[in-house]
Amino acid sequence: MSSYERALDRRAKEIEWAKDRCDKYDYMIAAFCGLAAGAIDAFFVAAPGQGALGRLTDKGADALVQRLAVMLWKGDTRSGAGRPRHAPDTLEKAISYLEQAFPVNYDARYAADLRNTNGALSSMAAKNHHLLSLAHSPDLIGLIASILDQFTGSATFLYNGKVIRLIPVKDARGNKTMYMQGTTFPSKLFCGICNWLGHLASDLCGSSSTRREGKTGRGAGLPIPFYNLFLLMNFGNFDGATFAELAVKVFEEGYDLRHGAAMAVPVLVEECSIKLIWVLKRRFYAGKDWSECIPSSKHADLRVMLLVGNAALCLVDAADAAIRSAISGGSPVTFVLHLNLIAWARLIALIFRELRIRYGAGVDGAFAQYLAAVGLNDAYALRQYYERMNRLDETLEQKLRDFVRETEEEYGRFINGVNRSLNPACGTPGQRQIASVSFARSQGVARERIMETPEELREWLEGADRRNRH
Numbered sequence: 371m372s373s374y375e376r377a378l379d380r381r382a383k384e385i386e387w388a389k390d391r392c393d394k395y396d397y398m399i400a401a402f403c404g405l406a407a408g409a410i411d412a413f414f415v416a417a418p419g420q421g422a423l424g425r426l427t428d429k430g431a432d433a434l435v436q437r438l439a440v441m442l443w444k445g446d447t448r449s450g451a452g453r454p455r456h457a458p459d460t461l462e463k464a465i466s467y468l469e470q471a472f473p474v475n476y477d478a479r480y481a482a483d484l485r486n487t488n489g490a491l492s493s494m495a496a497k498n499h500h501l502l503s504l505a506h507s508p509d510l511i512g513l514i515a516s517i518l519d520q521f522t523g524s525a526t527f528l529y530n531g532k533v534i535r536l537i538p539v540k541d542a543r544g545n546k547t548m549y550m551q552g553t554t555f556p557s558k559l560f561c562g563i564c565n566w567l568g569h570l571a572s573d574l575c576g577s578s579s580t581r582r583e584g585k586t587g588r589g590a591g592l593p594i595p596f597y598n599l600f601l602l603m604n605f606g607n608f609d610g611a612t613f614a615e616l617a618v619k620v621f622e623e624g625y626d627l628r629h630g631a632a633m634a635v636p637v638l639v640e641e642c643s644i645k646l647i648w649v650l651k652r653r654f655y656a657g658k659d660w661s662e663c664i665p666s667s668k669h670a671d672l673r674v675m676l677l678v679g680n681a682a683l684c685l686v687d688a689a690d691a692a693i694r695s696a697i698s699g700g701s702p703v704t705f706v707l708h709l710n711l712i713a714w715a716r717l718i719a720l721i722f723r724e725l726r727i728r729y730g731a732g733v734d735g736a737f738a739q740y741l742a743a744v745g746l747n748d749a750y751a752l753r754q755y756y757e758r759m760n761r762l763d764e765t766l767e768q769k770l771r772d773f774v775r776e777t778e779e780e781y782g783r784f785i786n787g788v789n790r791s792l793n794p795a796c797g798t799p800g801q802r803q804i805a806s807v808s809f810a811r812s813q814g815v816a817r818e819r820i821m822e823t824p825e826e827l828r829e830w831l832e833g834a835d836r837r838n839r840h
Contacts (some may be wrong), residue, residue, distance in 0.1 A: 391670070391671060392671045392674050392675060395651075396648075396651075396671060396674075396675050397675075397678055399644065399647050399648075399651075399675065400644055400674075400675040400676070400677075400678035400679040400682070401678055401679065401682045403639075403640050403643045403644045403647070403679045403682075404640055404678065404679035404680060404681065404682025404683040404685075404686070405682050405683075405686060406639075406640075406643075407636040407637070407639050407640035407643075407679070407682075407683045407686075408636070408682060408683045408684075408685070408686025408687055408690070409686065410423075410635070410636045410639060411633070411636040411683065411686065411687050411690070411710050411713070412686060412687070412690040414635075414636075415632050415633055415635070415636065415710065416708065417623070417624075417694075417704075417707040417708055418588070418623060418624030418625050418626070418628075418629040418707065419588055419624050419629075421632060423632040423635050424628070424629055424632040426632070427628050427629070427631040427632040428575075428588060428628050430631075431574055431575050431591075431627075431628045431631075432461050432575050434574070435461065435464050435465060435468070435571060435572075435574055435575050436458065436460075436461055436464045438464075438468070438571055439458045439463075439464035439465075439467050439468055439571075440457050440458060440464070442467075442468070442471065442568075443457050443458060443467060444457070446471070454467060460583065461575065461581050462578050462581050462582050462583060463578075465572055465575065465576070465577065465578040465581055466578035468568060468569075468571050468572035469569075469572045469577070469578060471568060471572075472564075472565050472567075472568030472569040472571075472572060473565075473569070474505070474516070474519070474520065474565060474566070474569050475519060475520060475523055475524075475525065475538050476503055476505045476516070476519040476520075476524075476525035476526065476538065477499075477503070477569070478494075478499065478503070478525055478536075478538050478539075479494070479495065479496045479499045480494060480495065480496075480499075481494055482539075483538060483539055484525065484536040484537065484538055484539065485536065485537045485538070485539055486536065486537070487536060490527075490529050490530075490534060490536075491527060491529055491536075493618075494527075496577070496580075496590060497590045497622050498590070498618055498621060498622050499590075500573055500590055500591070500592055500593060500626075501593045501597070501598060501601070501617075501618060501621045502527050502528055502529065502601070502618075503525065503526070503527055504526040504527065504528055504533065504598060505519050505525070505526060505566070506570070506573060506592060506593070507592075507593055507595065507596070507597070507598045508570055508592050508593075508595055508627060509595035509596055511596065511598070511599075512566070512570075512598075513563065513566060516562065516565075516566040516569075517559065517562045517563070517566070520562045520565065520566075521558070521562070523537065523538075524536065524537055524538075525537070525538050528598055528601040528602065528614075529601075530604055530614075531601070531602050531603065531604025531605075531612075531614055532602075532604075551565070570592060573590075573591065573592055574591055574592055574627065574628070575588075575589050575591060575628070576588065576589010576590050576591060577589060577590070588624055588628075590622075590626070591624075591626035591627055591628050592626055592627040593621060593626060593627065594625075594626065594627055594629075594630040594711060594712075595627075595630075597617070597621070597625075597711075600613065600614060600617035601614045601617060601618070602614070603617075608702040609701070609702055611702075616702060616703065616706065617706075619703050620703055620706045620707055623703065623707055625706075625707060625711075630711070630712060633710045633711060633712040633713065634712045636683060636710065636713065637680070637683070637710070637712050637713050637716050640679050640680065640683050641676060641679070641680075641716075644672075644675050644676055644679045645665040645672070645676075648665060648669075648671075648672050648675060649663045649664075649665060667723065667727070673720070673723070673724055673727070674724075676720055677717075677720050677721065677724060680713065680716055680717045680720055681717060683710070683713050683717075684710070684713050684714055684717050687708075687709060687710045687713055687714075688709070690708055691704075691705045691706075691707075691708035691709045692705065694708050695708070783812075784813075787805070787808075787809035787812065787813075788809070790802065790805040790806075790809070791805045791806035791809050792806075803822075803823075803824075807820060807822050
């Protein structure tokens with residue numbers, strides 16, 4: 371992007387910011403929505419297993435696992451001992467069915483389940499192995515690790531801030547060798563993905579042994595997406611523990627995917643309420659058309675309102691966590707257990723998005739200058755050129771579509787006007803007279819050249835006849 375284009379981009383953004391500037395009511399609305407969402411987080415989410423929303427998401431996860439197990443059982447065509455004779459009617463049976471239907475080789479619970487650990491993973495247990503095993507992460511990283519582990523027969527773990535790969539003593543079926551379905555690479559890949567998803571479902575609410583009838587525990591669930599990355603931060607000192615060790619302790623207390631769903635509720639409430647009020651204010655107070663009231667990132671005032679609302683939510687969340695931690699004696703585990711990770715991640719994402727929108731052109735320019743200085747800017751400049759050409763092509767294509775549509779509409783109006791003016795089948799002579807006069811006016815004919823009555827037409831014809839004779 372040239373300096374001229376950067377200046378134009380900057381000027382366009384300045385016009386946008388001036389047009390979509392927040393007033394004091396916008397800030398008040400955003401702050402109120404954020405504070406209300408923070409109160410919901412403090413009183414209805416709290417720590418894992420303590421809040422009403424957490425208990426609700428736990429029950430929802432239990433019901434989801436049971437419904438999924440019954441659905442898969444109905445479609446299970448295996449015969450013999452592989453398929454239970456009756457549909458799983460309890461959570462324990464549902465988890466047990468999913469565990470045996472979707473076995474994986476990397477589901478080691480203890481270091482003893484792995485070969486040649488050399489002292490690594492000595493603290494791994496049933497309550498934290500879903501976090502330490504990278505393939506148990508319900509995100510893209512977990513999927514890649516799972517496919518790699520299933521194809522190679524190894525298991526990938528995070529330990530002491532590093533990624534390590536070990537060989538399991540046996541897989542989840544008790545086999546000494548790797549268990550993979552499919553005959554070709556694509557079929558093995560598809561089966562591996564399905565196996566990963568099914569095994570995640572079996573671990574969502576804990577194991578069948580921890581969710582038996584009569585037991586009151588929640589079970590060790592799955593980590594929040596990308597939460598495993600905290601295990602790479604093997605530094606700091608929090609009551610004698612590193613940040614990675616603190617993350618493990620927090621997970622062991624139930625800070626899992628189910629709790630993450632509960633933490634997402636206040637964030638959704640805050641954002642949806644701000645967007646709803648913004649739409650109503652823009653439509654009925656500012657008098658904008660509905661097409662201009664669609665909430666999106668192109669509206670600077672809405673982006674700022676979301677930032678203010680999310681910041682207010684995070685401030686209440688941090689204050690609540692600090693107070694509860696102080697009551698418990700300053701425990702860092704208690705502090706993190708009451709932090710809403712989803713809200714903080716959303717706030718960081720909103721901040722980076724706003725910085726990218728406001729200063730992205732300058733950053734791109736500085737990056738281009740750096741590439742030029744080191745002699746690597748040719749490919750970058752070419753890519754930028756193609757991107758600009760693609761944007762220009764899209765703009766021209768849209769303008770062409772608009773031009774064709776407007777031309778077709780104008781042509782239709784012209785034909786309709788001619789038809790109503792001249793076609794004997796279209797109304798009475800008087801109606802055609804009125805239609806012809808209106809049509810002439812719509813086409814921009816001068817007033818003195820329009821004959822509105824038969825008498826005016828007769829006078830014009832007689833005058834033309836006299837002029838021709840002379």
